[in-house]
Amino acid sequence: MTTYDLALIGFGGVNRSLAELIASRGEALRAELGFGLRVVAITDLRLGSLMDANGIDLSMALALGGDSGSGGDTFARYGGSAEPDNEAVIRGCTADIICEATFTNPDDGEPAVSHVRWALESGKNVCTTNKGPVALRGRELAALAARQGVRFEFEGAVMSGTPVIRLARQMFSGLKLNGFEGIMNGTSNYVLGRMEAGLDLGEAVREAQELGYAEANPAADLEGFDVQLKVLILANELLGGNLQLKDVQREGISAVTPEDIRVAASAGRRWKLIGSARRTPDGGIEAGVAPRAIDLVHSLAGISGATNAVSFETDLLGPVTVSGPGAGRIETAYALLSDIIAIHQAAEGRGAAGSVQAAAEDGGLARV
Amino acid sequence: MTTYDLALIGFGGVNRSLAELIASRGEALRAELGFGLRVVAITDLRLGSLMDANGIDLSMALALGGDSGSGGDTFARYGGSAEPDNEAVIRGCTADIICEATFTNPDDGEPAVSHVRWALESGKNVCTTNKGPVALRGRELAALAARQGVRFEFEGAVMSGTPVIRLARQMFSGLKLNGFEGIMNGTSNYVLGRMEAGLDLGEAVREAQELGYAEANPAADLEGFDVQLKVLILANELLGGNLQLKDVQREGISAVTPEDIRVAASAGRRWKLIGSARRTPDGGIEAGVAPRAIDLVHSLAGISGATNAVSFETDLLGPVTVSGPGAGRIETAYALLSDIIAIHQAAEGRGAAGSVQAAAEDGGLARV
Numbered sequence: 001m002t003t004y005d006l007a008l009i010g011f012g013g014v015n016r017s018l019a020e021l022i023a024s025r026g027e028a029l030r031a032e033l034g035f036g037l038r039v040v041a042i043t044d045l046r047l048g049s050l051m052d053a054n055g056i057d058l059s060m061a062l063a064l065g066g067d068s069g070s071g072g073d074t075f076a077r078y079g080g081s082a083e084p085d086n087e088a089v090i091r092g093c094t095a096d097i098i099c100e101a102t103f104t105n106p107d108d109g110e111p112a113v114s115h116v117r118w119a120l121e122s123g124k125n126v127c128t129t130n131k132g133p134v135a136l137r138g139r140e141l142a143a144l145a146a147r148q149g150v151r152f153e154f155e156g157a158v159m160s161g162t163p164v165i166r167l168a169r170q171m172f173s174g175l176k177l178n179g180f181e182g183i184m185n186g187t188s189n190y191v192l193g194r195m196e197a198g199l200d201l202g203e204a205v206r207e208a209q210e211l212g213y214a215e216a217n218p219a220a221d222l223e224g225f226d227v228q229l230k231v232l233i234l235a236n237e238l239l240g241g242n243l244q245l246k247d248v249q250r251e252g253i254s255a256v257t258p259e260d261i262r263v264a265a266s267a268g269r270r271w272k273l274i275g276s277a278r279r280t281p282d283g284g285i286e287a288g289v290a291p292r293a294i295d296l297v298h299s300l301a302g303i304s305g306a307t308n309a310v311s312f313e314t315d316l317l318g319p320v321t322v323s324g325p326g327a328g329r330i331e332t333a334y335a336l337l338s339d340i341i342a343i344h345q346a347a348e349g350r351g352a353a354g355s356v357q358a359a360a361e362d363g364g365l366a367r368v
Numbered sequence: 369m370t371t372y373d374l375a376l377i378g379f380g381g382v383n384r385s386l387a388e389l390i391a392s393r394g395e396a397l398r399a400e401l402g403f404g405l406r407v408v409a410i411t412d413l414r415l416g417s418l419m420d421a422n423g424i425d426l427s428m429a430l431a432l433g434g435d436s437g438s439g440g441d442t443f444a445r446y447g448g449s450a451e452p453d454n455e456a457v458i459r460g461c462t463a464d465i466i467c468e469a470t471f472t473n474p475d476d477g478e479p480a481v482s483h484v485r486w487a488l489e490s491g492k493n494v495c496t497t498n499k500g501p502v503a504l505r506g507r508e509l510a511a512l513a514a515r516q517g518v519r520f521e522f523e524g525a526v527m528s529g530t531p532v533i534r535l536a537r538q539m540f541s542g543l544k545l546n547g548f549e550g551i552m553n554g555t556s557n558y559v560l561g562r563m564e565a566g567l568d569l570g571e572a573v574r575e576a577q578e579l580g581y582a583e584a585n586p587a588a589d590l591e592g593f594d595v596q597l598k599v600l601i602l603a604n605e606l607l608g609g610n611l612q613l614k615d616v617q618r619e620g621i622s623a624v625t626p627e628d629i630r631v632a633a634s635a636g637r638r639w640k641l642i643g644s645a646r647r648t649p650d651g652g653i654e655a656g657v658a659p660r661a662i663d664l665v666h667s668l669a670g671i672s673g674a675t676n677a678v679s680f681e682t683d684l685l686g687p688v689t690v691s692g693p694g695a696g697r698i699e700t701a702y703a704l705l706s707d708i709i710a711i712h713q714a715a716e717g718r719g720a721a722g723s724v725q726a727a728a729e730d731g732g733l734a735r736v
Binding site: 021029032033160161162163166167170171172173174175296297299301302303304305307309316317318319320321322323324325330331333334337338341345349350 | 389397400401528529530531534535538539540541542543664665667669670671672673675677684685686687688689690691692693698699701702705706709713717718
């Protein structure tokens with residue numbers, strides 16, 4: 001039976017959760033999926049890096065760092081290095097698949113873009129949960145993957161492990177996808193819901209921060225930067241666009257007032273931060289993110305709290321909506337697992353329809 | 369390029385819409401999907417039957433019967449028979465795929481069960497939009513298909529063309545599916561929504577009938593019989609159950625009063641007719657359909673009007689919900705097209721993971 005060797009780049013919450021999944025249910029996954037998983041390299045800013053072509057002891061690695069970590073220990077103590085050495089590890093390790101879950105600078109997508117590029121250049125498959133490489137360098141990286149004959153998968157870049165990109169690619173064959181609109185940021189959706197319950201913006205944001213939804217600087221969530229990247233990804237990947245970040249208009253929720261919310265409620269409406277894109281009659285794509293007061297019967301009106309959703313506008317079915325978690329360590333680790341399954345299916349000659357590479361080559365999904 | 373020859377059994381709204389799709393965008397589908405479609409047999413209660421191994425002229429067939437039909441003409445005028453001759457056509461025609469869209473008796477699933485059986489016995493792939501064969505004879509028919517080396521597909525049996533069965537099979541690999549709950553009948557959901565707006569049950573039902581949602585005898589919708597069959601299908605197909613109809617408890621919405629609805633609303637709740645199934649600790653499956661007053665933040669609370677939705681309870685992602693149309697001629701015709709695409713992918717060696725046959729053989733999807 002096939003075993004895939006993995007390198008985990010970034011050993012924070014997401015890749016830790018993936019390692020826990022492999023450690024706790026690797027055998028069950030092997031029985032269900034028909035392949036095994038083994039981790040042969042890990043790099044992390046705090047822990048350094050470790051390579052072992054025979055497989056790293058995951059219980060050792062998971063005991064390092066994290067909340068239950070053993071002091072200042074690094075991988076140096078286990079034959080590795082106290083420095084992350086990302087490029088050397090990505091290029092030099094024996095992994096079949098690089099699981100990239102570091103961080104991403106929204107301006108240039110680094111360091112994740114370089115991680116992905118190094119992996120593809122050295123002939124390794126990549127799955128990433130980072131929006132940056134896909135949103136800002138998606139076309140270039142997909143073309144590189146195609147030239148190298150490897151896969152570039154990124155389901156976790158939008159709505160964590162909730163199937164969105166792969167769902168649209170595989171479940172809508174024969175349909176024409178005319179556009180989409182979605183609630184793709186849980187923090188801003190939570191804040192708007194709490195404002196509807198009577199809090200003002202500042203109170204709602206503080207509550208979201210206390211619950212761990214919002215970061216210390218919540219601008220990426222509240223001002224629509226996060227959703228802007230996700231809209232860019234979906235517009236390019238699912239509608240065949242070639243948009244740049246500047247082509248996605250952006251407006252956040254900070255100007256929405258309690259009065260706006262009261263007025264909307266009295267008219268049977270509810271404010272939501274909607275990211276959307278649609279084909280225009282001239283063959284282009286119009287994309288943006290902005291707060292909108294939508295009717296309570298709108299397919300996104302009932303998406304509450306930190307839940308995310310995307311509603312696809314199809315010609316034969318009308319709107320089809322998928323909702324689920326938009327974040328979370330385990331939820332995002334599952335996205336990586338779903339990417340690994342897709343890489344396996346491609347290796348077996350399955351799942352080629354609607355593949356990332358095919359889509360990249362023809363400028364997005366061919367549509368009727 | 370491959371061309372699949374189809375037999376359309378039942379030439380009412382659904383198969384007519386499929387024929388229209390093939391006639392109007394057959395070339396575009398061929399370019400996108402990599403195969404062509406040709407209709408070589410049609411049977412219909414009113415029009416009789418027609419076979420032509422070289423392909424039936426669809427514009428002729430579509431002009432017969434229907435709203436714009438030409439009087440009492442039948443296929444007899446075009447070299448066919450004025451009688452449907454379903455068994456002879458299904459067994460004797462040259463089709464690769466039988467598209468079954470007749471009607472189904474909820475007691476024994478006939479005549480659709482026989483149509484499916486004749487097709488499988490004669491070595492033909494089947495796609496059906498009928499709940500009966502899947503709900504009442506699913507295991508037997510899937511086993512027959514496996515023995516014959518052909519496919520038995522039925523995405524349209526639940527929520528028309530909205531991907532539900534195939535979505536759960538293909539998008540949730542590596543997850544444990546613990547159960548589901550859904551709004552799977554548009555008529556009853558519409559009626560409950562109108563009762564929330566102030567109508568009583570009778571007024572709401574009459575309105576639904578005027579809009580074409582509810583049939584003259586609305587019992588199948590309002591008393592939960594329709595949802596009961598759908599729950600049975602999903603419980604057996606996705607949770608690996610071997611339930612019979614009697615194992616799915618059934619209660620409709622006819623006992624829900626305006627007072628119930630007012631009380632629920634004042635408590636932040638809303639009545640919905642929920643079909644559900646879940647694994648029990650002893651390894652069994654508990655399944656039923658009943659009206660429930662769910663919290664407004666419940667993932668199904670925002671599903672309004674005739675829209676349908678199923679919320680899957682997964683271990684790693686929590687609830688993931690898909691919503692979309694639950695009925696409609698074109699929407700259901702798309703379900704048949706999606707089944708044909710699945711048959712094509714299986715023929716090419718793709719899409720075998722999560723296949724109907726594999727699931728039937730091991731008693732449902734293998735799950736971690």
